[in-house]
Every structure is written in structure tokens, then in C-alpha cells.
Amino acid sequence: MTFRTKLLFISSFTVAGAVALVTGAVSVSTRRSFERIDRERREAMLDQFRRELDAQGQDVIRRVEKAAASPGVQQIAAGAAEYDRAQAEADAASLDFLDVLQPDLTIISSAHWPARFGYKNDWQIAPEDWNAADAFLTRIPQPEGSATALAAVRPAAGGKGYVAGARRLSPEFLKSLGLAPGLRALLWLAPHEVVDAKGGVRDPEKLDGLIAEVQRSGRQANGVVQWTADRSSSEAFVAFPLSRRGRLMGVLLAGASLREQIALERSILWTGVLVGGSGIAIGVLLGWWTTERITRPVERLAAGARAVAGGDWSTRVDVMSQDEIGELARAFNHMTEQLLEQRERAIQAERVAAWRELARRLAHELKNPLFPLQITVENLQRARHRPEAEFDEVFRESTSTLLAELANLNTIIGRFSDFAKMPRPQFESVDVNEIVRVVMKLHDARFRAGGRPKIEPELDLAAGELRISADGEQLRRALGNLVLNAMDAMPSGGTLRVRTARQDGGVRLEVSDTGQGLTQEECARLFTPYYTTKHHGTGLGLAIVQSVVSDHHGKISVASQPGLGAAFIIDLPGKQGDPL
Amino acid sequence: MKRTASRSIVAVSVLLAAGTLEAARRPRYGGELRIETRATPRTPDPSEAAFLSYVFETLVRLDDRGEPEPWLAASWTHEPARKRWIFTARQNVKLHNGALWAPGLISVADDQPIEKILRDLARPRNAVVVRAEDGSPVGTGPFRIARWEAEKSATLTAHDEYWGGRPYLDRAEIRMGRALPEEALDFELGKADVVEIPITDLRRFRQRGVPVFVSPPSEILALEFEGTLANDAIREAVALSIDRGAIYNVLLQKQGEISGALLPLWIGGYSFLFATERDVSRARQLASPPRTLAFAYDRQDAMMRAIGERIAVNTSEAGITMRPAAGTTADVRLERLPIISRDPWLALEELASLLKIPWPSAAGTPYDAERVLLEGFRVIPLFHLPDAWALSRRVRNWPHLADVWLDARETP
Secondary structure: OOHHHHHHHHHHHHHHHHHHHHHHHHHHHHHHHHHHHHHHHHHHHHHHHHHHHHHHHHHHHHHHHHHHOOHHHHHHHOOOOOOOOHHHHHHHHOOOEEEEEOOOOEEEEEOOOHHHOOOEOOOOOOHHHOOOOOOEEEEEEEOOEEEEEEEEEEEOOOOOOEEEEEEEOOHHHHHOOOOOOOEEEEEEEEOOEEEEOOEEOOOHHHHHHHHHHHHHHOOOEEEEEEOOOOHHHEEEEEEEEEEEOOEEEEEEEEEEEOHHHHHHHHHHHHHHHHHHHHHHHHHHHHHHHHHHHHHHHHHHHHHHHHHHHOOOOOOOOOOOOOOHHHHHHHHHHHHHHHHHHHHHHHHHHHHHHHHHHHHHHHHHHHHHHHHHHHHHHHHHHHHOOOOHHHHHHHHHHHHHHHHHHHHHHHHHHHHHHHHHOOOOOOOEEEEHHHHHHHHHHHOHHHHOOOOOOOEEEEEEOOOOOOEEEEOHHHHHHHHHHHHHHHHHHOOOOEEEEEEEEEEOOEEEEEEEOOOOOOOHHHHHHOOOOOOOOOOOOOOOHHHHHHHHHHHOOOEEEEEEOOOOOEEEEEEEOOOOOOOO | OHHHHHHHHHHHHHHHHHHHHHHHHOOOOOOEEEEEOOOOOOOOOOOOOHHHHHOOOOOEEEOOOOOEEEOOEEEEEEEOOOOEEEEEEOOOOEOOOOOEOOOOOEEEEOOOOHHHHHHHHOOHHHOOOEEOOOOOEEOOOOEEEEEEEOOOEEEEEEOOOOOOOOOOOOEEEEEOOOOHHHHHHHHHOOOOOEEEOOHHHHHHHHHOOOOEEEEEEEEEEEEEEOOOOOOHHHHHHHHHHOOHHHHHHHHOOOOOEEOOOOOOHHHHOOHHHOOOOOOHHHHHHHHOOOEEEEEEOOOOOHHHHHHHHHHHHHHHHOOEEEEEOOHHHOOEEEEEEEOOOOOHHHHHHHHHHHHOOOOOOOOOOHHHHHHHHOHHHOEEEEEEEEEEEEEOOOEEOOOOHHHOEEOOOOOO
């Protein structure tokens, strides 16, 4: 990842994070405000519920007192009426439940469950409920289960037994609460029996968790119920236990719809996303502009460094500012200037060294023939005073010597001239294997020449033809130089091995010997012109090889260790580009 | 003299008044009796409705004690050589179409004891029915069918040439398929003279001074188990958990009789030998762990509903929940089964057939048969219930239709 990209990411994330933080803070603040308002509304509803419960309780008490005073109930209590007579009395008093009881709470007649005559009343009536001023919540058993009801107990007229009457807590009761919009009251009466002001509630099992919490703790509990897959159907509930003597008679659930709150939260979220998105876009643009300004000098420096690494030491970068980046650019320019100066000095030193070497070699090469020339001329001078016949003999010998040495000098000069006049290669399709075979055949006689230790040639050629684009004549010359070099390296005989192989679309040519080998320093200087490890060499052989390989856009290397021979490896491309 | 004259006047007046009273109490001919019933016979088959026994008669009839007595057959003799019984037809019996009933030789193979043969012959399904030329059934009874509308109504008219003497009534109008509340309403409105009433309403009618007729127990109220959900222990637990006394005293208002037997005491004579006591703790042991049974009963019948609900309350104490269910899917159902004969064997056989219990052919006495039938508590007898009728004040001699007459002093 580039520095610019990093900077862009950092600036974008910073903007987005800030927007998210603000959006989150606004959302949380909004939610808390809604929750506080809802809590207050639900508390108000609970108060209203308690007041309504008191009012309904007073109504139940009046109805039970009316029933207790009725002649019908008196007849029931006296055992002078049918067992199901209580039904008519309950209807007359508009009570959902009515039991006429003996003093020991045995049911004489039950309106809602006539078959229970003779059984004990099971409304959890305690002695303090008799003549109690207030109505009380209770669970009333029924054939189909049990119902939560508001009950009251009064003595039957005539003092024989009691009348226990009750009204069911029903949707009508909840209707009377007159709730504010968005609020809803539910009554949990039994498992899967939940009603609101409109009747039964769908999916009552969704309230099970909240009800279980109330049943477990016996205290008020809060929870959110999502009725459908749509989150806006969520409703926040406060579950208020309706208990009596430790027994849960029902649960009042005050629910507040979260639709508006969720809609507002969504609105805030989308606004945040919009603002955040815009912020990110602006941040990206600003960041791009900023990073462009910051990274452009750095990129120029990087480009300069790459150019220097590529060999262009004259590269300079513009100093655009006076800050740290500008200082870095100045330091870079100073560094390249220093490098150039050092390279010039090194080139000059190398050039001087080369000239010195050339002079030394020329002196050495020219000195050898000059000394016999001098001796020969001095012999001629001295022989001038000898007899003519003797002088003639000396003259013939001396002139022959002079001619031979002059020819030697001419040869030496010709070699130097040839190196200076290396022609440009003429590329054509050549078979490297064929070139190897021709060169080895040319030198075959030398390998088998008598009077010197035998050199065993070995060919390890790739199968088929190894065609590349090359100058065949130059390649033969270079290979010949390497073969001669190897033969010179094996004065005591040995094995000369030539191997060819296909390599990365080109050809690898390897010439190795089993001679005395080279030191690391010799390896490093081996291709320097006029450098030689031999007493009779000009130091141009390997230089010519390197020149040929270079003109063919190839590469030459040497691998050697003292005593273990040497191997020269030439890698040549299969095709040639523009000629040098 | 004056005192003697006064005494004479008083004596004459008393005699005249007594004579008038006697005249009022004396049966008189004529009039139409309006009867309503829940029964819905589709055809005038003697076995489909009780009132048809006054249209079609049997060779032999069971008396009030359940003993066979000659009826259309005046006598019967045994022919051991030909292994048959010969029944002699009563003389001068005329059919409703005026023809003389002359059946010729009536013989029955003696492959069964004569008592059994006579009981079979007394069955309504063995009544004498002659087909007229138009295919309509013709009988010999005191009434003939003047009109028949299947399941709705029928008109019976007096058979003037009845061999036992013409009935008092000219006509009996019978409305069939009436629900009990409809019958009660028609009775209150004076549209019916005789209606069926639930025995739970007996006290109310009596308190109002309405004449009622209560028959000896004629049907049995019992629990019948189906399927395999309830095993022997559960069934016994149900039997032990039911408080028959409370139901009898309160719901049935002490009508009928508590019973653990299939036959009522007046027919079998041994019903008190079958246990009816409640034992909730034992029932709870047998029913452990708690069970739920699907329980069916006629919820349209107030008495059945009340008894069914009470049974459910009783069994819940033993840990058995009786969940109301439709009749087709019930594990146990509360049934009312008619006792069609005064003969214990006939009655038991018919009950076994209705309850689909294999008949214990090896049983020597009705008691033995009943012990076998009730083994495993597949059926739990609870009560024997009578039929109850409310009568208008002019109806006399109910329930024997042939003897019923209408008191002219009473308004319909």
C-alpha cells in the first residue's frame, strides 16, 4: 500500500469515525429521551390502571352486595333452590362468577361451574376477605382452566353462608383505561392467554420471556418484544405483576410502541450515513489533494532514487519547499553530486591504471623483441671489422633475426589493432552446437599433438539444433579463445569439457577445464583488457570474449576455485533486439 | 218432620253429588289425545317407538312383573315328537282393515327352552304385521295408523273392532322429533296433553301442581370406555372417583336409583350387590401418574351436561382430567341406554349388544352374566333413570294408551 493510499485511508476513516461518533451519540441521546418519556407514560398508565382497578373493585363489591341481599341467594343459602340457581343470580347482578357458600366455604351453588357444588371454594379466600372493604384479585378455577378476576365476598342475607362474586379482567376492563396514542395495555392471565383492549393478542408466546422474568423475580420487569420481522413492530413493555399473597394472578403489561422511536433512529442513522458519506467523499478529495502535495516530492525523491539505482547518477529532484521534504531533496541532490564526483574519480583512476597496464604490457611485449634487435645490431656493428666471409655469415643471421623480431613486433601491434577494431556483429540464425563442433575440430590436432601432455576433449551438447540469432564468426572466435585459454590452463593435461543447453529461451554455453584454477581476485579481474595470468599472453583473449558476449546481449561468468579447474559460462538470448 | 225433611234433602243432595262425581270419574269414550315425543321413527316398525306396540301386537306379552302372558296367541302346546311348540291363535281377532286374522298353524322349533322362546316372541320386533295390498303394514292393536309422516308426526285412530274392546280415545295425535324445550313450551301453551320432561324438572312441575307420571327405571346412565388409552386401572379409578350420591341427591333430585349394575333393581333384583361407594384415595393410586381422557356426552341435554361436568370434577380429584371431546374421538362417553324389556335376559342381551360386549353364553343367571359383562370396567353403570311425563289435567290412566280417557270436566 502506498504512502498516499495510507494517508487517504487515515483521513477518510477519521472523517467517517467522527461522523459515526456524532451519529451514535445523537441516536443514544434520542433513544434515552424516548425511553424516559415512555417510562413516564407507562408509569402514568400504571397509576391509571390502579385507580381503575379500585373503581372496578368498588363496582364488584356493590354487585356482590346486591346479590347477597337477593331473595334467590337467600333461597340457595337455605337449600331451597336448584343447584344451578346461582347462574340466574349472577346474571341478575352482572357478575361473571358467583358462588353461594356455606359457612365452611362449601359451595352450595356455583354460577360459573355448577358441577362444583359440594366442593370447597377455591378462590384463595382468606378469613380477612370476609367483610373486607376492598375487592381483591384472584384466580378462579373454571372447567376450561382458570381466569383472573376481581372478587369480593359478602355474607348472604340472613346470616347463612356467604356470597363470593367476581368479574373477569377482560378486554373491556382495559378499554376503560382510555390510553394515550402509542400506548397499549395487555393482560397476561394464563399461559398463552393474553388480551388487550381489542381481545386476544396474536403470538402471545413472544411475551413468555418477560412473563417468566416476572414469575421468577415476582417484581416489575422490562423488555422489548418484536412482533414481526419488521423491527418497527417492536414494543417496549413494563410487566407489572398482579399478585396476591405471593401468588401471581396475572401480569399487566404496559406497552409503548417503538415505531416512532425506531423511525427517528433510522432517520438519524440515514442522515448520519448521508453526512458520513459526504464527509468521506470530501475527506477523500481533501485527502487526495493534501496527500498529493505531501507525497509528490516524496515520489519525486523515490523516482530519483530509482534512476540512480538504474545508473543515471545525474538525476536531480526539484526542491519545492523549505520543510523536511525539501531538506531531504537537497540531501538527495547532494548525494548524487557526490556519487558522480566519486564515479568520475574512479573512472579516471581506472583509466590511468589501464593506461599504466597497457604501457607496462606494451613495454613488456615490445621489450622482448627489441632486446634481440639491439644485440643483433650490435653484433652487426662488431662484425663489420671481421673478415668478409665471416661478416656475411653474421649479416645473414642478423638480418634473419631482425626480420623475425620485426615480424614479431608487427604481430603484437596487429593484435592490439584487432582489439581496437572489433567489428559490429552480423546477426543471423546459427546453430550453437554446430559452432562448438567446428571449433573443437579445429583444435583437435592440438589436443592430440605429441610432445605435450594429452588433453581429452568432452562434448556434452543439447539434443538437436540450438539455433539462436548471433554472429557465427564472432561466436567461433570467442569459443576458440575460451578453448585456448582452457588448454593453457592445463599444462599438465586434463579434460576440456564443452556443454550446451537450452536456457530461458536462449542458450547456455559452458567451457570448463581441469586445470590449476583461479583465485577470487583473478576471477574478478579476468575480463579486464590486457590482464593475464600467463607469461606470454596479451590479456586480450577474455576481453574479446566478453566484448563478443556483450555485443550479443549475453552474459559471461566464471566459476573457479584454485586447484579445481575453472568453468566459463556464457548465456546468450535466443533473439536479438536492436543492434548496439 | 222439618228436621227429617232437611235430613232427606241433604241425603238426596249428597247422593246426587256422589252420583255426579262418580259419573265424572267414570271413563268415557271419545276425544283426541295430543302426545309429543323425542323419538323419531322413520317407519312404523314396532321396534322403533313404544307407542307402536298399541298398533302391532305380539303373540306373547310380558306382564308388569316381566312374566310372559298369552296375547295374540291364546295358548301353546308342545309336540315332543315333532320337536316343536304349537301356538294357538286367539279367536275373533280382526285386522285394522276389517279382515279376520287367521294365521293358521303357528309353530316354533323347540331347540330352546320355552321361556326363551316366549321372551323372544314378546319382543316388539316379533309383532304381527300383515302387509295390505298397497304394501302398508296392518296390525291388530287397539289403534290403527291413520296418517304417517316419517320422523315428524302420526295419527292413530281407534280400532273399533279390537278384540280386547274399543279404546276410549277416538284418536291420538303424535308429534315426533320434538326437543324437550319445545315439548315444555307446547305443554305450557296447551298445545299438548302429554309431553316428556327431564327428571330434573320433576320437582318444578310438582311444585306447580302439574300431574306427572314417573315410570319405573327404564334406562341406564353409564360410562362407556373406548380404545386402549384407559387401561383397567384407569377405568377402575374413574369408577371409584365418581360421587354418585351427590349427583343423585342434587342433579337427579333423588329420581331413579344409584346403581353399579346394568339392570335396575326392579328387573334384576340384585343391583345392590354391585359396589357404588366412592374411594378417592384408592382412585388416586390407580390413576397415578395423572392422565387426561377425552370425554364425550350430549352437551345439548342439560341433565347429561350437568352430570358430565360433575363427573369431570370428581375424576380430577383422582388426577384424571376428563377433557370434553367430540363423540367420535372420545376415550370415554356418558351414555343413556334404554332397557327395552322387563325380562332380565332380554334386557341384558340388548344392553350387551348396544355396548358391543361379547355375550357370556355360559352364564347361569342374569347376575352371573352381568358380573362377566362388567369385568374390566369397560362399562361403569351409574344410575337407573325413569321416564317422566307431564300430563294435562284431563288425561286419565296414562301410560297405557289403550286405557287412557279424557276427563271432559278439565279443559284441554
